[in-house]
Amino acid sequence: MGILEVKDVGKRFGGLQALGDVNLSVKENTVHAIIGPNGAGKSTLLNCLVGKLIPDTGSVMFDGQSVLGRTPHEINQMGISRVFQTPEIFGDLTVMENMMIPCFAKRDGAFRMRAVEDMMREKDIVEKAEAMLEDMNMADKHHMNAASMSRGDKRRLEIGMCLAQEPRLLLLDEPTAGMARADTNNTIDLLKQISDERDITIAIIEHDMHVVFSLAQRITVLAQGTPLVEDDPENIKGHPKVREAYLGETAA
C-alpha cells in the first residue's frame, strides 16, 4: 500500500474525458514523477488530489483516509502540500511573514483567533521560520518584499513554506517551468536534498525530462487521461509506448 492511492479516477468536462480510470500508487518516501504530453490530464489529476476538483468516479486515499469531498485547507491539514506552476506566495508581505504563516497554520490549525498576541513575540514560530529560511538560503532576504524577488527565489520560498508545515506528501506542479538552466539545476539539487534529508514523499509533474530523470525513483506516464505505463526510470526511457505517446506513431 502506498501513502497515496488513486483508484479508477475519472473526470469529465462536458464532452471531454479529461481523466479516465486513472490508477496510481505513490510509495512512502519516494520521488514519484507523473509525465505525459500536453493535455494528458496531469494537472487535472493533481487538482483532484488537492480538493480543487472533485472527480466524477473513483477514489483518492491518502494514508488510508479519503480526500474526496474535503476542501483544500482540510486536505492540506491532513499532510498534503502543493507547490504551484507559477509560485503562489504572499506577494504583499515580507519573506519572513510569508514563512511565519505556514508555521502558524501548522501549530494553530485552520482557524484560531489570536488577535491580541504580538506575532513577533511568538518565539517558537519566529525561531522555526528563521530556521526554515536558513535552510532555504534566504536568511539575508528576511525583510524583503516577497513579490520583488526573482522567480527562482519565489519558488524556493514557496517550497520552504510547504516544508514548514511538515507535510507527508509534497506535490509539485512543473516546478521548473520557465526557469533558466542554472535555476533549474538549483531546484533539482534542492529537491534532492529535501527528499534525502526529510521524511517526505514527493510527487512531481514535469515536462523537463532532465528534471524527471535526475529526481524520480518511479515514473507514471499519462496520455489522453489514462496511465500508459508505471515503471522505474530506466525502463521508461526506451519504452515503445512512451515514445509513441510523445513523438507520434510514425516517429516511433
Added chain:
Amino acid sequence: MLGLTKKDLQLMLIVTGLTMLAPFILNPFPESSGMAQFNAGYPDLMQRFVIFGIFAIGFNLLFGLTGYLSFGHAAFLGVGSYGAIWMMKLVSLNVIPAIFMGVIVAGIFSVAVGYICLRRSGIYFSILTLAIAQMSYALAYSVLTPITGGETGLQIKSTDRPLLSNLAEGETGRANLFGMDMRQSFELSIGDWLFTFNVGYYIAAVVMLIAFYVSIRIFRSPFGLMLRAIKSNQTRMSYTGLNPRPHTLAAFVISGMYAGLAGGLLVAMDTQVGPERMFWTASGEVVLMTILGGVGTLIGPVLGAGVIKYMENILSKINKDVLHEWFAFMPDGLEDFIVFLVYPFIGKGWHLTLGILFMLVVIFLPGGLVEGGQRIGKWIKNRRKAKDTGASTEPAE
C-alpha cells in the same frame, strides 16, 4: 510598554496627545479675528472627529487588512445607534449601557450580514453589502416605523421613563455618565482665545484611544497577519491549511462592532437617531475617509475622518458675503470675478472641493495622506543629510 513596539508606542502617545489637547489645537485663531470661522474646537465638531475616527478605524480593519470593500458599513452604525437609543429610552440614561448595547446589536447584525455577503468576494461582496445596507435603510424608514420612528427617527422625550432613573414628572432625560451631563462644558478664556472642554468629547476621545489601541494590537497579531495574507493571496492561504472564511467573518464582525460603537457614541452625544444615518452616502463617506487618509495604515483613517468632517462643517459654512469680505481689498470688478471663481467650491459646493482633493490624493498619493506625510518626512531628512555632508566638505575647500 502596553505590549507595543517603540514605534507603535510613539504613535499611540502622539495620538493621545493630539486628542487630549484638541480643544487648544483646533482653536488656533482668536475669537474676534476674521479667521475664527476656521476654528474647529467646538464640542459638536470635536465629537464628530473622534466618533467618525472610530468608525473609520473599524472600517480599515476590514478593508485595509483583508481587502474586502464593504459598501454598507453605515448600516452597522445605524443599527448600533438604534440599539443605544432604546437602551436609553427604556433602561438607563447612563451612556455606558447604551454604548454597550450599540456594540452588541451591531455585532449580532454583522454576523448575519457577514455570513451572507462573505460567500462572494470582490465587487460582488461590495454590491451585496450595499444591497443589505439599503434594505436596512428602507426598513428603518418605513416598515419598521414602530421600532425606528420612521422618517423622524427617535429622540428621548419627556414621556420616556427609563427603568433606572429618577426623573421628575415631565422632565426630559439627558444622557449622562454617572450623573455628568454629556453637554456639560468648561470654558477657558485666555486673552482673545476661548477654549471649550466638553464632557462628551473627552468620553468619546477616551473611547477612541482604546479603539485605536485595540486596532494596533490586531494589526500586529497573528490574526492580523492572516488577514493580510487573505488580501495578498487567498489561493496560497487555502493551500496552507488555513480557512479564509472564519477569518474574514471575524474581521467583518469586529469591524461591524466598531461601527456600532461609533453609532452608540453618536447617540450618547446628541440622543437622537434617524434613518439617514444608514443611507448609502454615509457608507460611501467612510470609504472616502479611509482611502483619503491611507488604506491599511494605522493613523490614516483617523486623519481622513478629521479632514472630511472638517470640510463638511467648516468649508460649508463659508458663504458669498464672507468671500466678498475677504476679497474686499481688490478692485470691484476683480473682486466679483474672484468670488465668482471661488464660490462653487465653498458652502454647499464643499463636495466639489472634497472631490478634487480626493482625486488628487488617489492619483498622486495612492497611500493617502499618510504617504504624503512620509514623503515630506523623507524629503526633510534627505535635505538635512545633504546639508550635513555639504557642511563637512566645506573646510576642505
